[in-house]
Every structure is written in structure tokens, then in C-alpha cells.
Amino acid sequence: MQADEFRAHGHRLIEWIIDYHSRVESLPVESTVAPGEIAALLPEHPGEPDGFEALFADLDRVVVPGLTNWQHPGFFAWFPANTTYPAILAELVSAGLGVQGMSWATSPAVTEVETRMMDWMIDLLGLPDAFRSTSEAGGGVIQGSASEATLTSILAARWRATEGAVNIDSDTTRLVAYATSQAHSSVEKGLRIAGIGTDHLRVVPHDENFAMRPDALADLIAADRAAGLVPFWVCATVGTTNSLAIDPVRAVAEVARAEGVWLHVDAAMAGIATLCPELRWLNEGVELADSYGTNPHKWMGITFDCNLFYTADRISLLGALSILPEYLRTAAAEAGAVIDYRDWQVPLGRRFRALKLWFTLRTDGVAPAQAMIRDHVAWTQQLAEWVADDDRFEVLAPHPLNLLCLALRDGDEATAALISAANATGQVLFTRTVLDGRVVLRFSIGARTTRMADVRDGWALLQRLAS
Amino acid sequence: MQADEFRAHGHRLIEWIIDYHSRVESLPVESTVAPGEIAALLPEHPGEPDGFEALFADLDRVVVPGLTNWQHPGFFAWFPANTTYPAILAELVSAGLGVQGMSWATSPAVTEVETRMMDWMIDLLGLPDAFRSTSEAGGGVIQGSASEATLTSILAARWRATEGAVNIDSDTTRLVAYATSQAHSSVEKGLRIAGIGTDHLRVVPHDENFAMRPDALADLIAADRAAGLVPFWVCATVGTTNSLAIDPVRAVAEVARAEGVWLHVDAAMAGIATLCPELRWLNEGVELADSYGTNPHKWMGITFDCNLFYTADRISLLGALSILPEYLRTAAAEAGAVIDYRDWQVPLGRRFRALKLWFTLRTDGVAPAQAMIRDHVAWTQQLAEWVADDDRFEVLAPHPLNLLCLALRDGDEATAALISAANATGQVLFTRTVLDGRVVLRFSIGARTTRMADVRDGWALLQRLAS
Numbered sequence: 049m050q051a052d053e054f055r056a057h058g059h060r061l062i063e064w065i066i067d068y069h070s071r072v073e074s075l076p077v078e079s080t081v082a083p084g085e086i087a088a089l090l091p092e093h094p095g096e097p098d099g100f101e102a103l104f105a106d107l108d109r110v111v112v113p114g115l116t117n118w119q120h121p122g123f124f125a126w127f128p129a130n131t132t133y134p135a136i137l138a139e140l141v142s143a144g145l146g147v148q149g150m151s152w153a154t155s156p157a158v159t160e161v162e163t164r165m166m167d168w169m170i171d172l173l174g175l176p177d178a179f180r181s182t183s184e185a186g187g188g189v190i191q192g193s194a195s196e197a198t199l200t201s202i203l204a205a206r207w208r209a210t211e212g213a214v215n216i217d218s219d220t221t222r223l224v225a226y227a228t229s230q231a232h233s234s235v236e237k238g239l240r241i242a243g244i245g246t247d248h249l250r251v252v253p254h255d256e257n258f259a260m261r262p263d264a265l266a267d268l269i270a271a272d273r274a275a276g277l278v279p280f281w282v283c284a285t286v287g288t289t290n291s292l293a294i295d296p297v298r299a300v301a302e303v304a305r306a307e308g309v310w311l312h313v314d315a316a317m318a319g320i321a322t323l324c325p326e327l328r329w330l331n332e333g334v335e336l337a338d339s340y341g342t343n344p345h346k347w348m349g350i351t352f353d354c355n356l357f358y359t360a361d362r363i364s365l366l367g368a369l370s371i372l373p374e375y376l377r378t379a380a381a382e383a384g385a386v387i388d389y390r391d392w393q394v395p396l397g398r399r400f401r402a403l404k405l406w407f408t409l410r411t412d413g414v415a416p417a418q419a420m421i422r423d424h425v426a427w428t429q430q431l432a433e434w435v436a437d438d439d440r441f442e443v444l445a446p447h448p449l450n451l452l453c454l455a456l457r458d459g460d461e462a463t464a465a466l467i468s469a470a471n472a473t474g475q476v477l478f479t480r481t482v483l484d485g486r487v488v489l490r491f492s493i494g495a496r497t498t499r500m501a502d503v504r505d506g507w508a509l510l511q512r513l514a515s
Numbered sequence: 516m517q518a519d520e521f522r523a524h525g526h527r528l529i530e531w532i533i534d535y536h537s538r539v540e541s542l543p544v545e546s547t548v549a550p551g552e553i554a555a556l557l558p559e560h561p562g563e564p565d566g567f568e569a570l571f572a573d574l575d576r577v578v579v580p581g582l583t584n585w586q587h588p589g590f591f592a593w594f595p596a597n598t599t600y601p602a603i604l605a606e607l608v609s610a611g612l613g614v615q616g617m618s619w620a621t622s623p624a625v626t627e628v629e630t631r632m633m634d635w636m637i638d639l640l641g642l643p644d645a646f647r648s649t650s651e652a653g654g655g656v657i658q659g660s661a662s663e664a665t666l667t668s669i670l671a672a673r674w675r676a677t678e679g680a681v682n683i684d685s686d687t688t689r690l691v692a693y694a695t696s697q698a699h700s701s702v703e704k705g706l707r708i709a710g711i712g713t714d715h716l717r718v719v720p721h722d723e724n725f726a727m728r729p730d731a732l733a734d735l736i737a738a739d740r741a742a743g744l745v746p747f748w749v750c751a752t753v754g755t756t757n758s759l760a761i762d763p764v765r766a767v768a769e770v771a772r773a774e775g776v777w778l779h780v781d782a783a784m785a786g787i788a789t790l791c792p793e794l795r796w797l798n799e800g801v802e803l804a805d806s807y808g809t810n811p812h813k814w815m816g817i818t819f820d821c822n823l824f825y826t827a828d829r830i831s832l833l834g835a836l837s838i839l840p841e842y843l844r845t846a847a848a849e850a851g852a853v854i855d856y857r858d859w860q861v862p863l864g865r866r867f868r869a870l871k872l873w874f875t876l877r878t879d880g881v882a883p884a885q886a887m888i889r890d891h892v893a894w895t896q897q898l899a900e901w902v903a904d905d906d907r908f909e910v911l912a913p914h915p916l917n918l919l920c921l922a923l924r925d926g927d928e929a930t931a932a933l934i935s936a937a938n939a940t941g942q943v944l945f946t947r948t949v950l951d952g953r954v955v956l957r958f959s960i961g962a963r964t965t966r967m968a969d970v971r972d973g974w975a976l977l978q979r980l981a982s
Contacts, residue, residue, distance in 0.1 A: 051537070055529055055530070066518045079623050081623050093634075093638050097879060098877055107608070111624045114625075115612065117614070131610060131612075143598060144535065145535065145586075146598025155582050155583045156552070156553055157579075157580075160551070160581060161554075164559075167559070168561040195863045218710065233838045241708065241709065243709050245681060247685055290842060368707075369704065371703055373700040374949040375757060385550040396662045411567050412564060480844070
């Protein structure tokens with residue numbers, strides 16, 4: 049493809065993206081295709097290239113019918129993954145430059161813009177200074193996902209608990225980790241990847257609000273110590289996937305500190321809410337954490353993938369993940385004057401993801417995200433009032449933020465049927481979960497395009513279908 | 516940012532990207548900035564947004580001086596990371612849609628286009644049918660990097676070797692892995708992540724061509740078995756980073772099969788050369804591998820990130836990585852009719868990366884990549900002849916593909932000084948490595964923009980500076 053074709057096609061695709069966003073509301077939220085239906089529209093084997101016009105037509109013929117539309121105003125499913133124009137432009141530039149950020153030397157701007165953005169976000173989220181790049185022992189890095197951040201935290205904690213021996217000695221059979229049943233699946237997955245089976249993951253009991261009980265954590269740790277085991281990592285969640293439950297980070301941190309256990313705070317969904325100063329109570333106790341992660345790619349509009357991962361103990365992180373083969377040695381790194389972010393993550397290669405934050409903060413700034421977050425929280429409270437007024441429904445968990453967990457009093461089958469019926473309209477998409485044995489409809493208000501009217505319509509639809 | 520602004524800015528950025536590519540040759544290959552110089556151009560704290568014009572100006576003021584230009588025709592460093600117009604457009608569309616591919620249900624098109632592309636690439640690379648999505652036990656997935664592919668392979672192998680016990684039982688202290696000293700650093704890193712220290716990574720001796728000695732592998736495995744250990748994973752490399760050495764996959768596979776050890780083939784760099792049928796000898800024995808990875812984001816022009824990871828044993832892969840919390844259950848997955856790619860990788864979230872392959876194969880097709888690969892291989896042979904004619908230099912490794920490992924006979928200091936002097940011109944970028952104790956200048960001919968004249972000029976520069 050030559051430059052003039054790239055220009056022409058690029059302009060058409062920009063128009064196509066604008067058009068997609070303008071009509072996304074008219075599409076069903078959830079794709080209605082059956083398994084295999086999209087694949088059947090593509091040849092089984094690659095043929096000769098058939099050109100941009102055919103490809104362009106296939107965006108509407110093949111791709112769009114196969115999309116579950118995360119940018120739809122009726123998207124109340126899972127968690128949001130908002131994309132916004134400044135971040136899309138940044139992804140275009142990142143792809144256009146085609147540079148690597150694995151080491152400082154492979155493109156200094158990738159590293160240094162990222163370090164600045166990580167520090168800027170500390171200001172914008174009110175996070176502790178111990179996470180700054182300029183702090184004695186801390187720092188931050190963009191990871192692709194909260195799953196990777198959680199795994200990275202486990203690896204740093206394991207290195208610290210074994211005083212580095214883990215890199216050489218394969219015996220880590222005494223290590224034990226802690227989280228509630230409400231923690232994200234990436235906690236079990238990350239531990240499993242690290243070679244720590246479920247026999248060494250303690251499920252810490254939660255209270256009636258689905259939040260961790262610090263006393264129970266202390267008891268479990270004491271029992272493990274008595275058994276000769278080594279408690280090494282605890283995950284506190286700020287905004288669980290099930291119900292946005294918030295573990296008491298300060299109380300958990302006090303237990304963890306007293307026991308020398310690494311505390312990771314998984315604030316993947318809710319942490320970004322602290323863009324609003326009045327929601328900074330969510331950061332309570334975070335200054336005692338060893339590591340912390342939140343996802344601008346969820347609620348903030350920084351197109352996936354963009355997780356902010358901070359640690360107050362970069363020595364352990366680097367101890368766990370740095371490897372320096374001859375072919376990656378550089379003079380700048382040898383001098384210790386630079387950051388090589390490859391040593392802060394699992395993969396070697398790195399995209400120029402900091403551009404997404406930089407483009408957004410310099411064009412839109414944080415005001416649109418703040419306004420959206422405030423709206424979503426307020427609408428959730430309004431929705432909760434409506435639900436409370438309808439005897440057929442009940443609310444099953446606290447809802448200080450933007451997720452309401454509902455169920456029909458008629459029981460699990462009725463709730464599950466309601467979710468299916470609502471989603472089948474194509475106007476909304478809700479996902480289910482289970483809270484203490486009850487099937488729950490998660491009403492997650494997080495899409496950037498959602499208006500108050502969409503929340504009202506969604507609720508009206510549920511009421512109608514429940515009849 | 517509103518749609519009309521997105522349109523206007525998007526058009527300017529497309530022009531800017533075209534302009535960057537047209538002038539990249541006039542820039543120094545390696546950024547000349549000192550550590551901290553780019554960061555100093557940005558405020559320490561975020562201010563109010565200053566708008567697109569200021570940001571746009573900063574692309575040239577802040578970003579470009581801080582780039583090491585991987586698309587420069589004089590880029591002979593590390594391995595290539597070619598970006599091309601069709602793939603850039605695909606990244607634009609992927610960001611524009613903002614959909615998730617973690618599960619089939621979260622956007623069926625993301626999964627089904629990816630599955631088709633993985634199967635198409637089997638045709639195009641001449642890979643075994645055991646890797647096809649339609650095979651009894653195999654399949655493929657796009658990973659972000661070869662590091663992740665290697666880690667994924669280790670995890671699947673560990674699951675199989677422990678008959679799944681690893682997910683529950685934290686004792687994996689008997690497992691042993693095998694690779695040569697020439698294997699990529701991600702092998703040691705991946706094992707370390709999986710909790711397998713260097714005490715259980717056996718360095719298999721290599722021959723004079725830096726290729727694994729299968730007899731030595733067999734001896735090591737036998738010794739470990741005799742010691743009551745469990746050999747579980749061997750990595751054969753097709754194109755090492757140091758010298759593009761090629762392990763004898765068939766002979767290694769025969770040892771591995773006889774011993775029930777998982778064989779991973781890391782063909783990150785060289786595998787993609789099999790787009791050219793005359794280079795399919797690189798696939799010799801791959802049909803005996805349990806997993807295989809290659810990177811279209813290196814030599815093919817599929818903008819980073821795009822690793823093709825195939826396995827012939829998806830049961831073990833899914834056993835190792837699948838976790839199904841209530842909030843991720845979907846009807847389609849329960850019915851077993853679909854692929855949920857989140858269970859094929861470490862992260863949960865997934866970008867729509869298959870678009871990069873689809874856009875490229877339908878517009879440019881593979882002919883440009885084939886022609887480029889053939890040129891690069893031919894030019895490397897020509898370069899080797901020139902080097903052979905200059906008594907001051909010697910070639911230190913076989914060079915059947917596109918990497919020539921040179922050194923000055925004067926010794927390591929002279930070679931290191933030559934690399935520094937050449938790079939300081941800004942016209943070229945070479946990286947160093949060490950082969951059996953000798954410092955080496957790696958002359959890697961892989962950038963899409965490189966012409967024969969650039970290779971000739973690069974060699975002339977080395978000859979001049981060596982005087």
C-alpha cells in the first residue's frame with residue numbers, strides 16, 4: 049500500500065469510525081450471530097488479495113454484525129471499556145511510528161513520556177508519593193491489563209519473600225497467598241501461573257458487604273505461620289467485579305505490614321473514580337500498599353489496553369523480572385541512568401501506550417471523565433431508589449459507585465430469565481453473577497454514551513419484563 | 516473531542532505519519548537524547564489541557580527527537596519491527612471500535628476473524644495441520660509477544676506433566692526444563708515466572724553452529740530422570756537472537772517425544788521467513804512440536820503486537836489457563852460451541868489484533884513480504900562475501916537468513932569501538948552481542964525500507980571506520 053492509498057483509505061476509515069459511533073445506538077448491544085456465523089463469511093483459505101474496497105465493504109458485512117457493542121448507551125454489562133477520540137488518535141500515531149519501548153534506548157521518548165504520564169496520574173488520582181518515579185523506592189508502569197498487574201505484583205512479592213532465592217531455587221512450596229472469594233479471577237490465575245496452586249490460596253471470609261474481614265485475614269496468617277508456612281501476598285480489591293465491594297485497605301494493610309506480607313490493591317475498576325476528589329475515600333490506606341493497579345481503559349475512556357501499575361518497592365519488582373542478556377545491554381542502562389520498562393513486565397516488547405494518556409490529558413483533560421463518573425454514580429443512586437420502590441425486586445449489595453446488583457424476589461430462575469429476556473431485546477446488555485448463592489443481574493452504568501434516559505429505559509424494560 | 520475535531524485531527528495525523536515515513540531516512544537512526552532530556556520537555560505535573568495544536572507541535576518537538584527509528588533504512592539493530600500502512604489502518608479501526616475479545620460473546624467477530632487468520636497463516640507458512648482450529652486437539656491464538664507465547668507453552672507443559680495437579684498442588688519442585696545458552700531470555704524469564712528457578716533449567720550444550728546438540732539433550736534428560744526429577748519442557752529455537760542459529764527441531768523432537776517432554780519451537784524471528792516456500796526447510800520437524808510461535812510483527816510488517824502461537828495440545832493449554840468465574844459465564848461457552856481466547860493467554864482483556872493480519876492479507880497480500888524477505892536473505896549473502904574479502908573482519912556464525920555476525924580480528928575492544936563509532940554517525944544502528952566469549956557486531960537486515968544501497972553503505976562505513 050502506497051502513501052496516497054493510505055491517505056485515502058485512512059480518511060474513509062476515520063469517517064467510518066465516526067459513522068459507527070453515530071449509529072451504534074441503532075445496533076443491538078449484543079451480537080445476535082450464532083457460533084460460526086462470522087467465520088462462515090470468510091474463506092477457509094487465504095486467496096489472492098482482493099483489495100481495499102472489498103475489505104471495506106466487509107467491515108459492515110462481516111465485522112459489525114459480529115460485534116457486541118461496548119460503546120452502546122445500553123451497554124450495562126461486565127465493566128465498561130470506553131474508547132474516546134483522543135485515545136483513538138494516539139493509537140493511530142503509535143502504530144504509525146512503529147517504535148519499541150522495551151528498553152530506554154530502543155526509543156527514549158516511549159519510556160520518558162510514559163514515566164511522566166504515570167507521575168501525572170498520581171496527581172490526578174490522589175495516589176501516594178511513594179509510587180512516584182522520583183521516590184526512593186517506587187515507580188509506575190503501563191501494563192496491558194489488571195491481570196498482568198496482579199501477576200507482576202505476585203512475582204515481586206514472591207521475590208521479596210524468598211529474598212531473591214526464587215530466581216534460582218525452584219522450591220517455593222511454603223508460600224501462601226490471601227484474597228476473598230470476591231477477588232478477581234486473575235488472582236487465582238496469577239497465582240497458578242506463578243506455580244502456587246489453590247492449596248496455598250486462602251479464601252479470606254468477607255462480611256455482609258462482600259468486603260474482606262481483616263480479623264479473619266490475621267487469623268489465617270497466624271495459622272499458616274504456626275504450620276511453618278510463609279504468608280507472602282494479600283490482594284485487597286477496591287471495587288470487586290461481582291458487586292464493586294471495597295475491601296478495607298487500611299485495616300488489611302495494617303495486618304499485612306505487621307506480618308511482612310506484600311499488599312496488592314486491585315482497583316482495576318473503581319480506582320479511576322478518584323479522578324473526582326470527592327471519591328478519594330477510595331484511596332483510604334493505599335499509601336500502605338506495596339503495589340496498586342487501576343485501569344484507565346475501563347471508566348476513563350483511554351482505549352484498551354491501559355492499566356496503571358504502581359509499586360512502592362521497585363527493587364523487588366526488578367529482582368523478579370529483570371534479565372539482561374548480552375544482546376539487550378545498552379550503555380544508558382549500564383550507567384543506571386534510565387528505566388528499562390521490559391524489566392517491569394512479563395513481555396519484552398512494548399507499544400507506545402503512554403500516547404493515549406498524553407493525547408487525552410492535553411486535549412479533553414479529565415473534566416469529561418469526571419463529569420461522566422459523577423453522572424454514573426448519581427444515576428446509580430437514582431436507580432437504586434426506583435428499585436427499592438418495586439417490591440418484586442431487591443438490591444443485594446451496597447452501591448456507592450456505579451454498579452447495582454439486583455435480583456427478583458421470585459428466585460434465581462426468574463432473575464436469570466429476566467436477564468435473558470432483557471438482553472434479547474437488543475436494547476440493553478446485562479450480565480449475571482452469583483452473590484452468596486443468589487443469581488444477580490448486574491446493572492453496571494459505565495458506558496460513556498449512556499444518558500440518564502438510557503438508565504430509565506433500562507429499568508422500565510426490566511419492570512415490564514418482570515410482569 | 517467531538518466528531519468534527521476527530522476528523523480534522525485524524526486527517527492531519529495521517530499526513531503526519533506519511534510525512535514521518537517520508538523523512539525518517541533523514542533522521543538519526545538512534546535517538547541522540549541524553550537520559551531525562553525528553554521528560555524535561557514535559558511539565559512535571561499535569562496542567563489544564565492545552566489543546567490539539569500544542570500537542571501536535573509536540574510530536575515534532577518532544578517525540579521525534581526521542582525516537583530510535585525502527586523504520587529507518589539504516590536500522591540493522593536487534594530484530595526488525597516493521598509497521599506497514601494496512602496494519603496501521605487496522606489498528607485505527609480496532610481502537611475505533613473499542614470492543615473486547617476476551618470471550619466469544621464479548622464480540623464474536625473478534626474471535627472468529629482471529630481463528631480464521633490463525634488458520635490462514637498455517638497455509639501461508641506451511642505449518643502442520645495439527646495446529647489448525649479444525650484439528651482434533653490443536654489450535655492457534657494471537658499473543659502479544661513471543662515472551663508470552665513461551666510462558667504460555669511452559670504453563671501448558673507444566674499442566675500436562677503434573678496431570679493438572681499444578682493448579683491445586685504448589686509442589687512443582689521436580690520439574691526440569693531444557694534450552695541452550697542461545698535461547699531467548701524469555702525462556703529463563705518465563706520459567707522464573709512459573710516458579711522454576713535456574714536450578715531446574717538445564718543449559719543444553721550447542722555445536723559449533725550454536726545449535727542444540729540432541730545427544731546432549733538426551734544425556735541431560737536421562738541424568739535428571741535417574742535423579743528422580745521430571746523433565747517437562749524443552750525449547751528449540753528457530754533463529755536465535757544472538758546469531759539466528761537453528762536448533763535441529765526434528766532430532767530434538769525425537770528425543771522429546773521419546774521422553775514425553777513438551778517441545779516448544781520458538782521461531783519468533785525466523786519462522787515468518789517460511790512465507791517463502793523455498794525457506795520452508797525452517798519448518799523441518801515442526802510437525803512433532805507441542806507448541807510453536809512466530810512473530811509477524813518482526814519481519815512481515817504486521818505492526819507490533821502480533822505473535823502467532825499454535826499448539827497441538829489445547830487441552831493442556833486450557834487446563835493450565837482457564838478459570839470460569841460466575842461473571843464470565845456465557846451460554847455459548849457453556850455449550851462448548853465457541854472459543855474463549857482469554858483461556859489461551861495470561862491477560863483477560865484482548866484487543867482486536869486479527870484485523871492487522873486481515874487488512875494486510877486482503878490488500879497487500881504476502882507478495883511484498885516475500886519479496887522483502889528474499890531481498891534481505893540475498894543481500895546478507897552478498898554482504899558475507901564482501902566481509903570475507905576484507906582480512907580485518909571475520910564472520911562468526913552461519914548466516915542462511917538475514918543476520919551476519921561480524922567481528923574485527925583485532926579483538927573485542929576494537930569491535931565494540933567500531934559499533935559505537937558506526938552508530939554515532941546516525942546513519943546506521945548495529946547492536947552487539949557475545950558469541951562464545953567474542954564480542955560481535957550484529958548486522959541484521961530486516962527493515963522494510965532498507966535497500967541494497969543501504970547495506971552497501973553500511974558495510975562501506977564499517978570498512979572506513981575500521982581503518
